[in-house]
Amino acid sequence: MYLAGDIGGTKTILALFDQNTGPHTPLNIQTFPSARYPSLAAIIAEFLSAHPTPIAATAFGVAGPVVAGRASITNLAWTIDAAELSAVLGGVPVRLLNDLEAIAQSVPILKPADLVTLTAGTPVADGAIGVIAPGTGLGEAFLTWDGTRYRPHPSEGGHTTFAPRNQIEKDLLDYLHQRFSHVSYERVCSGIGIPNLYAFVRDRLLQRETPAVAEQLAAATDPTPIIVQAGMATEDMCLVCRTTLELFVDILAAEAGNLALKVLATGGVYIGGGLPPRVLPLIKRERFLQIFRDKGRFSDLLTNVPIHVILEPKAGLFGAAAAAMT
Structure with missing residues (x-):
């Protein structure tokens, strides 16, 4: 049995996986409110007390950078140390992955029903x-073939400098x-x-x-869900919200094309994160492909690049499970 987790500032998802059924099929899965616990170790202890079983290895995708086996979780006062966690678990191997690295790890095991192909x-x-995965933040990663399997690589590409494509985006930058x-x-x-x-x-x-x-935005702690809902409404749609989402999708298309060129993604580009499935009708427009491919002399190259949207919300968990099994 393998223990995998998707660790975020709001919630932590843990699940058990079996080598025979693979990393796409959790046997036991449970969600915990992260802030109510002092550490990941405390959540794991509660989970394993409810599902006692010997563990061969573990892996956790975490919302934050992983450096030398240590990770600090964004928006949560936790520091996770792989060596310390392994000691708590009795020497069980522990692997920590950036959350985008975990999503990337899931790409080779995703099924057709998990995707929409653009x-x-x-x-x-x-x-x-x-x-590329716009969720709370913007994550980017990539995979390369090592002769036997695809290996994921993390990046912080979401923090590169925004480059406007037209006058509206120039005004946005200003x-x-x-x-x-x-x-x-x-x-x-x-x-x-x-x-x-x-706001722009x-x-x-x-x-x-x-x-x-x-009025709703003034009272909200998180305005994004309100903007998305009002912009995608079929009745009483908010024009400001809809224009906001159309601008968001344009920028996503351009940066997805940038990523394809940076890593020469001839195997495809996968768009993950929580936002794309919620604005999928806008992403499925021909305009998205046009902007993705609008790269001058390299437009023809990008015409051949497959583009998929990941619909499976547990992709990061599946990727962590795959990492635990390798």
Whole structure:
């Protein structure tokens, strides 16, 4: 049996997996509110007391950078040390992965039902694969073929400098430079970036606001779900919110194309994270592919790159399980 986890600032998901059924089929799975526990070790102890079984190895995808087997969780006062956790578990091997590395690890084991294919392209056998995932933040990773299997590699590409493509995006950059000394892609292409886009659309493009939405936003601790819901509504759609989401999708398409060029993702690009499935009708428009491929002399190359959206919300957990089994 293998223990895998998806560790975030809000919730921690743990599950047991069996080598015979593989990393796509959790046998026991449980979700814990992270902030109610002093450490990951405390959650693991509670989980294993409810599901006692010998553990061969463990792996955990964590929302934060992993350096030398240690990770600090974003928005949570935890530091996870793989060696210390292994000692608590009686010497069981422990592997820590960045959450995007865990999603990347899941790509080779995802099933057709886990994906929506935007374009099948013409994938190159054993070609590199890019992964971009706008959730709370913007994560990026990639996979390379080592002759036997795909190996994931983490990155912090979401924090690279935002590059506008047109006058509207130039105005957006100028607008955000008044608030931030550095405008990264995460500032404009993530859950924390959506409110930045909304403010720009409200103040500079449409110069108006839907009163009912404004009232909800004023009372919200997290405005992003309200903006997404109002922008995707089939009735009483908020134009400011819809324009915000269309701008978000344009920027996502451009940065996904950037990633494809950076890692030469001839094996495909996979779009993960919590936001893309919620705005899927906008991503499925031909405009997304046009912007993705709009790279001058390399547009023809990107025409052949497959693009998939990951619908499976437990992809990171599956990836952690796959890492535990390798």
